[in-house]
């Protein structure tokens with residue numbers, strides 16, 4: 001029976017916001033007594049891809065904690081576990097007789113289309129979809145009408161965001177410290193003997209332990225479940241951020257691109273899992289980091305570097321996602337067509353860098369940015385892997401993966417499958433870069449200086465093979481001139497040797 005005074009709010013699992021706009025809107029109009037909140041765990045969604053087990057625990061535990069918090073605040077929460085979202089919503093409307101559904105726009109293309117185009121008909125009631133408040137670029141969009149096919153540069157987008165939100169901007173409207181960008185100070189290798197702070201850990205409580213048991217019993221998922229210690233509440237996520245501000249922000253900048261055999265994170269924040277779930281808000285993080293600069297406890301290059309990640313890269317990626325979907329899913333500029341190698345699933349390879357990074361993905365569902373870009377996706381691009389297979393692998397491998405962030409980062413930044421719409425050049429590199437920024441090569445069976453022969457590092461063979469095979473396309477890109485110039489030093493015999501060794505390696509991938 002429909003109760004014309006009752007309204008429901010559907011809170012999606014990655015919208016665990018402190019101030020949820022749909023809850024606020026419904027409550028203001030109808031009063032708390034008339035409001036019902038519905039949250040749905042979709043079992044089909046879980047089975048669609050073998051997601052990382054730690055990610056499944058993170059999402060379901062955070063959702064259940066959020067539901068409990070709302071209950072303690074006096075809301076009636078209906079927590080559904082059904083095959084699909086629609087089944088859960090239908091069961092809820094049938095049980096509670098609500099006359100209206102409120103929700104906040106999903107961060108993903110398919111989810112938003114479902115809310116806007118199908119939900120009202122499917123539930124046979126009016127649906128109000130409120131604007132998404134998780135991203136700053138939903139509120140202020142520097143380029144509301146982008147020209148199709150035009151290349152937009154992150155740096156310009158970022159400066160517009162900084163100006164608008166007045167972050168690290170002085171009274172005259174200029175960047176504090178006189179520069180917009182301190183990247184040149186932020187490319188250091190990790191020195192030997194530097195002590196790295198531990199990342200805070202949050203032992204599982206009874207809710208998390210129950211989710212862990214359910215995931216274990218279901219047999220679903222990829223990667224290691226044991227040792228789950230991520231934050232699952234707003235308070236814990238805030239504690240993780242406070243710890244970063246106090247113990248890591250000051251050194252974040254210099255070592256953000258460095259990689260280490262012994263450490264998964266250096267001074268990285270490891271906040272993406274919480275930001276992407278709505279447990280932390282980007283503007284709060286950026287302002288708190290700026291406060292540390294103003295209080296002179298963290299230097300400008302680290303603070304600017306962190307703010308650049310949060311309101312520059314993260315927002316730019318989200319903006320690019322909406323700009324390029326759904327066409328980007330068909331993009332394959334470099335023609336990659338190979339499947340993911342088997343060893344990507346278990347991490348057993350002689351390549352020391354990949355072996356370390358893959359084992360981190362299996363264990364923790366995390367690797368830091370440069371490992372994702374310059375080790376994993378660099379390899380996938382050089383080896384000609386199929387872009388959609390790579391995107392799917394990343395999606396299930398990482399605890400912070402959602403479509404809005406995965407599609408532009410993997411297809412655009414990592415694989416340049418869009419031909420340079422999102423990133424102006426393909427991020428390809430030989431072992432030289434990996435050796436410069438890490439200690440992986442020191443204990444690798446391959447020789448980082450060789451490109452052919454039994455000991456040659458596969459990154460080198462594949463890099464030169466890629467340059468030879470794609471020379472014409474690469475030459476057309478002005479930002480890659482220097483890379484292609486290196487081909488001058490290869491005579492015909494060397495080119496042939498690279499091609500043969502590259503092909504042999506790829507055949508046995």
Ligand SMILES: Cc1cc2nc3c(=O)[nH]c(=O)nc-3n(C[C@H](O)[C@H](O)[C@H](O)COP(=O)(O)OP(=O)(O)OC[C@H]3O[C@@H](n4cnc5c(N)ncnc54)[C@H](O)[C@@H]3O)c2cc1C
Nearest residue numbers: 268269270271272309313314368369372373400401409414
């Ligand atoms: C191939 C590839 C795949 C990626 N997949 C994901 C993903 O699934 N989920 C995800 O959140 N990020 C992804 N990223 C971006 C970035 O690598 C991670 O956000 C970052 O490594 C998370 O670790 P952190 O919190 O310690 O980041 P930090 O280095 O401490 O940076 C701070 C924050 O900046 C934001 N950020 C920085 N760069 C980006 C970016 N390119 N895109 C979005 N946010 C960014 C993140 O929220 C991050 O938490 C990917 C990058 C690449 C190249």
Ligand code: SF4
Nearest residue numbers: 351353431441444457
């Ligand atoms: S030598 Fe090559 S494979 Fe080995 S760690 Fe260095 S880059 Fe990786």
